[in-house]
Amino acid sequence: MSSISWRGAWAVAAGVSTVLIVGCASPTQQAPVEDRARTPVRPQSTAPAPVAVPEVPVKPLRGIENAGKPGYYTVRPGDTLIRIGLENGQSWKDLARWNGIDNANLIEVGEVVRVVPPNVDPTAVASRPVNSSRVESRPLDAKPAASASAAASGASASSSASASSPAGAASTAAPVTAAATPSDTASAAPTPAAPARETAAKDPDDNINWIWPAGGSVSSAFDDSRNKGISISGKAGDPVVAAADGRVVYAGSGLRGYGNLVIVKHNNTYLTAYAHNQTLLVKEDQVVKRGQRIAEMGSSDASRVQLHFEIRKQGKPIDPTRLLPPR
Structure with missing residues (x-):
């Protein structure tokens, strides 16, 4: 009985396997297929995505x-x-x-x-012109007042002369009458110009007692287009002195072409520059006196030992030999 049962079981199992194999192989029994819509695949770009840069406002130039x-x-x-x-x-x-x-x-x-x-x-x-004095913008009443007083004293002298003698009275009467004529008035009109020039020359800023900044001779003269000052020869270590009283507004080597440089401001109109020194003996904002030693002559930023000396009026270079005393 058990052998028949095992044989029957194997037979049943074999039949089931055959049915499954035939069923899978049958063209009418296809496995279900899911129909999905195809989504196109975009090729990946190798370029980086643009980055938004915030706009920075441009700062306007100063002044x-x-x-x-x-x-x-x-x-x-x-x-x-x-x-x-x-x-x-x-x-x-x-x-x-x-x-x-x-x-x-x-x-x-x-x-x-x-x-x-x-x-x-x-x-x-x-x-204001550079070669003119600053007092041109001020009333020029000093000299005319002096001229008026001189005229008054002259008139007083004439009157006293007329009082002393009748002949004197006759001689003074004619000039007084002539002074009132148009021809004499026209000829006298240009005369106030001379006192004005004298007053302009006496402007306080022009009243500087200059001295030579070094003892050597002038090796290069002033040339407004090529040489803004004069060159004074000497040997290394020779003293360089302040040409007038003033205040040091620069002492250093930050100006190309000047080497070790000292700049002294004397008033609102004049300053002086002393260039090519080997040693500086003063500091900025230091007050210096006329003749005070401020540097030692050298050849910094120059081909030979020399002192390049400038006088500037309202920033414009002028010939120092026009102001320095003759020697």
């Missing part, structure tokens, strides 16, 4: 609104505050203060800086 106005200077390539100060007769520290410049080494080409003090009218400064 650009004052470009071209009197009393202002537009920075050019190669300029420094030291050079701008020298060219305009000012201390570089004053320029920095007037223009709110924190770092004097950071000025940009195209910036516009004020080169006259804030309490000075730039128009008045620009309209």
Whole structure:
């Protein structure tokens, strides 16, 4: 009985397997297929996605609104505050203060800086000729008053002469009548110009007692286009002295072409420059006296030992030999 059962079981199992195999092989019994819509595949781009850069507002150049106005200077390539100060007769520290410049080494080409003090009218400064005195803008009443007093004394002398003799009275009467004629008045009109020139020459800023800054001879003369001063020969270590009383507004080597340089400001009109020294003996803001030793002659930034000496009036170079005493 057990053997028949095992045989029957195997037979049943074999039949089931056959049915399954036939069923899978039957063309009418296909496995279900899911129909999905095909989504196109985009090729990946190797270029990075653009990054949005925030716009940074462009900062306007300092003082650009004052470009071209009197009393202002537009920075050019190669300029420094030291050079701008020298060219305009000012201390570089004053320029920095007037223009709110924190770092004097950071000025940009195209910036516009004020080169006259804030309490000075730039128009008045620009309209004043360099070779004229500053008193031209002031009333010139000193000499005319003196002329008037002289005329009064002359009239008094004439009246006393007329009182002393009748002949004198006759001789003085005619000049008085002649003075009232148009011809004499026209000839006398140009005479006030001479007192005006004398008063201009006595402007306080022009009243400087200059001395020679070194004892050597002049090796290079002044030339407005090529040599802004004079060169004085000597040997290394010779004393260089202040040409007049003043205040040191620069002492250093930051101005190309000048070597070790000292700049002394004497008043609102004049400053002097002493270049190519081997040693500087003064510091900025130091007050110096006429004849005080401020440096030792050398050849810094020069081909030979010499003192390059400049006198600048309102920032413009003038021939120092016109002001220095003859020797």
